[in-house]
Amino acid sequence: MVQYCYVDSLLELDIPNEDVEGGVRKLMDNEVVSLCNEFINASTDLPTTELEWTMANLVKYPQVQAKLVEEIKLVLGPERRSNVLKEDLDHMPFLKATILEVLRRHPPAHMVIPHRAGLDIEIGGYMIPKNAAINVLVADIGRDPNVWEAPMEFNPDRFLVKSGLGQDEKISVSFDVAGRKEIKMMPFGVGRRMCPGNVLARKNLEYMVANLVWHFEWKAIDGEVVDLDEKEVFTIMMKNPLRALISPKL
Numbered sequence: 462m463v464q465y466c467y468v469d470s471l472l473e474l475d476i477p478n479e480d481v482e483g484g485v486r487k488l489m490d491n492e493v494v495s496l497c498n499e500f501i502n503a504s505t506d507l508p509t510t511e512l513e514w515t516m517a518n519l520v521k522y523p524q525v526q527a528k529l530v531e532e533i534k535l536v537l538g539p540e541r542r543s544n545v546l547k548e549d550l551d552h553m554p555f556l557k558a559t560i561l562e563v564l565r566r567h568p569p570a571h572m573v574i575p576h577r578a579g580l581d582i583e584i585g586g587y588m589i590p591k592n593a594a595i596n597v598l599v600a601d602i603g604r605d606p607n608v609w610e611a612p613m614e615f616n617p618d619r620f621l622v623k624s625g626l627g628q629d630e631k632i633s634v635s636f637d638v639a640g641r642k643e644i645k646m647m648p649f650g651v652g653r654r655m656c657p658g659n660v661l662a663r664k665n666l667e668y669m670v671a672n673l674v675w676h677f678e679w680k681a682i683d684g685e686v687v688d689l690d691e692k693e694v695f696t697i698m699m700k701n702p703l704r705a706l707i708s709p710k711l
């Protein structure tokens with residue numbers, strides 16, 4: 462069987478050649494290395510950082526952890542003690558909402574990768590000249606009090622939508638992460654350069670968090686308070702790493 466990998470796709474790419482009008486060229490070795498480096502870092506550091514922020518919030522706010530466990534119990538039924546499976550995640554709106562709330566409140570990247578203006582353009586009364594480096598304050602967008610009610614509060618419920626009445630009542634999550642209609646937060650960037658791993662990253666986080674709270678109880682260490690201060694490393698990490706009492710559920 463012929464294996465086709467990410468590097469093969471890079472070697473096949475034709476990209477615009479800025480030295481030749483309308484021309485194309487192949488990627489140079491240093492560009493391939495840089496893209497692989499970006500891919501490996503982006504797919505490991507950011508999800509790991511986000512997992513720590515999630516568990517920190519679940520330790521700090523035990524009522525949110527308890528609500529997650531309730532949701533899992535409801536989906537798995539009274540008898541099942543096995544792992545939460547990928548298929549189960551589709552029936553867990555509160556879990557999805559929790560991950561979105563972590564991404565809003567603690568995006569692991571406070572800025573996107575720098576972009577460049579392709580032409581002179583005026584946006585919102587500001588002239589942006591061609592070739593200017595552009596960056597976006599991702600964290601500030603997700604914490605904007607004009608857009609989010611009590612933005613510094615950790616409240617996954619804000620992403621839940623109720624529909625139907627009585628027995629037909631349904632709770633779901635409907636959020637435009639890609640910012641197609643409006644941009645209320647952008648932890649994965651938006652547009653053509655939006656993170657290609659965003660669906661995978663959210664699913665993985667949901668899967669890991671669901672199983673971590675299903676099999677273990679996460680509690681604050683006596684006398685310690687979970688500190689949500691931030692520190693910039695490659696990603697925005699917890700200044701004081703999470704310490705917790707983790708006990709297996711029997």
Ligand code: HEM
Pocket residue numbers: 499500503504505507508511568569570572573574575647648649650651653654655656657658659661662663
């Ligand atoms: C919580 C997890 C993650 C977050 C918050 C995140 C966020 C981001 C952000 C903000 C960007 C820059 C977008 C822009 O410049 O407009 C980006 C780019 C990228 N991400 Fe992610 N990411 C995550 C996980 C992943 C995973 C799991 C993968 C791969 C499996 C991945 C692969 C990439 C790649 C290849 C780029 C560069 C895209 C480009 O330059 O066009 N990321 N990510």
